Amino acid sequence: MSDKTITHPGFIRKLMDDMAEVVIISKSGCASCEINGSCSVSDMEEKIIDIKLKPQDNYKIGDEVVVEMKQSQGTWAVLLAYIFPFLVILISLIVLTSADVDQGLSGLISLGLLIPYYTILYFLKTYIKSRFEYFIKA
Numbered sequence: 001m002s003d004k005t006i007t008h009p010g011f012i013r014k015l016m017d018d019m020a021e022v023v024i025i026s027k028s029g030c031a032s033c034e035i036n037g038s039c040s041v042s043d044m045e046e047k048i049i050d051i052k053l054k055p056q057d058n059y060k061i062g063d064e065v066v067v068e069m070k071q072s073q074g075t076w077a078v079l080l081a082y083i084f085p086f087l088v089i090l091i092s093l094i095v096l097t098s099a100d101v102d103q104g105l106s107g108l109i110s111l112g113l114l115i116p117y118y119t120i121l122y123f124l125k126t127y128i129k130s131r132f133e134y135f136i137k138a
Helices: 071-098 103-112 114-123 125-131
Strands: 005-015 019-027 044-052 064-070
Touching: 005 071, 019 064, 064 071, 071 103, 071 114, 071 125, 103 114, 114 125
Parallel strands: none
Antiparallel strands: 005 019, 005 064, 019 044
């Protein structure tokens, strides 16, 4: 994968010993539209990210920063959150219906398979979180 980066503006909300809690505003394409107030589709969401600080960093609460992450990490996030669960449902539906399981039951079992999937993700959250690194762009 490439070394391209994704950036988001944000501000520092909290400082711990060697960590900064940064708030970024995630906007849909509609949120930046001039007439988004008259449309119910506009979407803005605050996201909080913990970023490990370097010893030489000298930030204060409220400082505006630019948060950066590798594009390949964004790709993995999409795979884990959307693509893999979709494949779990699709493959299990195909296998169960080809095994002559009732269609309604096949659907319920396929949806039920998401419970172990997300349970596994929950127990691996510390590992997954360690694989996603964010930086404050200098």
